[in-house]
């Protein structure tokens with residue numbers, strides 16, 4: 197028998213592989229990459245904020261002073277000066293020994309899934325929640341339970357009703373992806389207290405917390421109960437996502453297992469990138485840099501709010517006013533399914549993400565997520581006008 201006559205190899209997939217799905221957003225992004233489309237769909241930070249020249253200088257300094265170590269294998273916990281810088285950045289007393297440098301905070305979610313989820317483990321998430329977390333958790337085959345949430349955060353009654361046996365509650369208290377909303381101080385205090393009483397650990401994901409527009413958000417949940425929380429942070433939104441660097445702060449009785457999972461996953465995050473970031477962070481760079489991102493994103497948010505007000509005021513569309521971050525959440529008029537509207541909007545030259553992508557258990561089909569950070573103010577005007585036109589036509 198010739199090789200060419202043999203049937204193709206049949207790969208027997210693991211059960212967990214069947215749980216892996218392409219990200220709806222990535223599929224949408226393929227469409228929006230068509231030239232001429234104004235995209236409010238992506239979750240990318242604005243490349244205008246990337247400190248390219250600082251990284252060029254840091255790259256040279258690292259190679260000059262520490263080149264061999266930067267190119268060598270290294271400790272799985274992360275580069276010590278970077279762990280120290282992270283601990284010093286956080287608004288509660290953090291021992292650098294509790295900091296684990298990760299390959300993006302997305303890796304943190306993957307490590308949490310591996311360490312904390314068995315098949316059918318009950319895990320609680322907000323409604324709606326970050327799609328990438330659902331993707332990271334899914335292969336471990338959890339029973340994902342959505343907890344009702346409102347503009348102030350998690351609904352405490354619903355949380356208590358669903359808490360029994362939960363491995364953890366996954367929350368994004370600041371400028372949440374996808375809704376842009378922020379948990380109030382009162383809700384944080386009450387949630388922290390209730391989670392302690394019920395014995396439910398909290399996984400707190402905070403990539404956007406530094407990107408506030410008028411005032412910093414309230415203290416993290418982890419600051420209130422470090423033993424009962426794992427905290428995830430990222431350099432993606434304050435420096436650049438291409439670095440793939442994030443971090444976790446984990447309590448002492450969880451840290452070793454996360455570290456072992458990290459070792460198995462990738463040994464360590466890139467030594468070179470960690471040193472470059474530590475170099476860039478020296479001398480309080482973020483204190484100068486992050487305010488420029490805040491100012492840019494605030495003006496972009498304002499441009500989108502103004503465009504929505506102008507173009508949608510006679511349509512029954514509702515939207516929120518996020519106090520930071522990158523996303524705005526809107527609700528289309530009665531009877532419009534945002535998944536059905538999307539191709540019509542793309543035909544008119546504008547894209548968004550249908551909100552239903554972000555619900556663990558089916559969601560409000562009228563909702564959409566709009567990113568206001570990558571389009572220019574002019575494109576925001578044109579794009580929102582095109583979206584309004586698509587809604588009008590769809591209704592007729």
Ligand SMILES: Cc1ncc(COP(=O)(O)O)c(C=O)c1O
Nearest residue numbers: 239300301302326373430432442
């Ligand atoms: C809520 C949330 N968590 C985690 C991530 C992953 O970020 P990274 O892996 O770049 O740190 C993102 C990225 O958009 C996010 O929105």
